[in-house]
Amino acid sequence: MGQRLMCVVAHPDDECFGFGGALALAADHVIETSVLCMTDGQAATHRGSAESGLELGASRRREFAASCEVLGVTEHEVLGYHDGQLQNVPVLEAVEHLVRRMRRFQPDVVITFGSDGGLNVHLDHMMVSFWTTTAFHWAGRSNRFPEITTVFQPRRLFHLSTDVFLPDRQPPIPSPWTVALDIETTRKRKSEAFERHASQAPLMERTKPFFAEYGGTEFYTLVAEKEPKPARQMTDLFEGLS
Numbered sequence: 001m002g003q004r005l006m007c008v009v010a011h012p013d014d015e016c017f018g019f020g021g022a023l024a025l026a027a028d029h030v031i032e033t034s035v036l037c038m039t040d041g042q043a044a045t046h047r048g049s050a051e052s053g054l055e056l057g058a059s060r061r062r063e064f065a066a067s068c069e070v071l072g073v074t075e076h077e078v079l080g081y082h083d084g085q086l087q088n089v090p091v092l093e094a095v096e097h098l099v100r101r102m103r104r105f106q107p108d109v110v111i112t113f114g115s116d117g118g119l120n121v122h123l124d125h126m127m128v129s130f131w132t133t134t135a136f137h138w139a140g141r142s143n144r145f146p147e148i149t150t151v152f153q154p155r156r157l158f159h160l161s162t163d164v165f166l167p168d169r170q171p172p173i174p175s176p177w178t179v180a181l182d183i184e185t186t187r188k189r190k191s192e193a194f195e196r197h198a199s200q201a202p203l204m205e206r207t208k209p210f211f212a213e214y215g216g217t218e219f220y221t222l223v224a225e226k227e228p229k230p231a232r233q234m235t236d237l238f239e240g241l242s
């Protein structure tokens with residue numbers, strides 16, 4: 001079986017905005033990818049021509065699918081949780097969704113937001129970070145959700161980090177990164193993926209100069225690894241994994 005990467009996000013556009021470089025690079029290296037998005041983004045500030053939350057959610061699901069296609073994502077899924085309200089979801093319920101998908105897809109590497117909530121310190125991102133981290137540890141434990149077979153332990157968990165901050169936001173407190181991922185070769189696809197999110201075009205316009213200056217690298221922190229070892233700097237999420 002080839003290598004696999006799983007990415008867990010909160011909103012349609014997180015997959016390209018935050019993780020697009022890593023996902024496109026994985027596709028280039030024939031690594032299968034699975035992206036799980038917890039909400040369909042109905043609480044977005046930018047709403048395109050949508051006249052209701054449901055309408056916006058439906059178009060953002062389509063935009064998410066189109067973006068994943070540009071990034072070469074193998075499989076993608078949007079769950080139906082309420083955008084902006086992930087703190088109200090029972091923890092065990094959310095973690096069960098993730099454990100189920102980790103045991104089925106069997107990723108070597110899992111990536112998600114850091115505990116700071118990412119560049120815009122969004123509470124939904126913080127919840128997704130906590131759930132995914134818990135699920136990473138529980139997917140391999142036979143006493144957690146024993147009814148979901150088969151127990152599987154992914155090898156590495158990375159949180160997204162950053163070395164720059166958005167000018168108009170309160171800064172996150174990022175974890176010190178262990179991977180500075182050179183995404184220069186995928187940069188164009190990352191921005192093309194973002195363009196598929198037509199409803200979020202004003203956001204794209206605003207952040208364009210930022211990404212033009214800093215968009216050549218994505219930063220990740222290795223927060224858990226199956227084999228004990230000292231922290232080290234790596235250039236790739238899969239470095240040293242056979």
Ligand SMILES: [Zn+2]
Nearest residue numbers: 010011014122
């Ligand atoms: Zn988001």
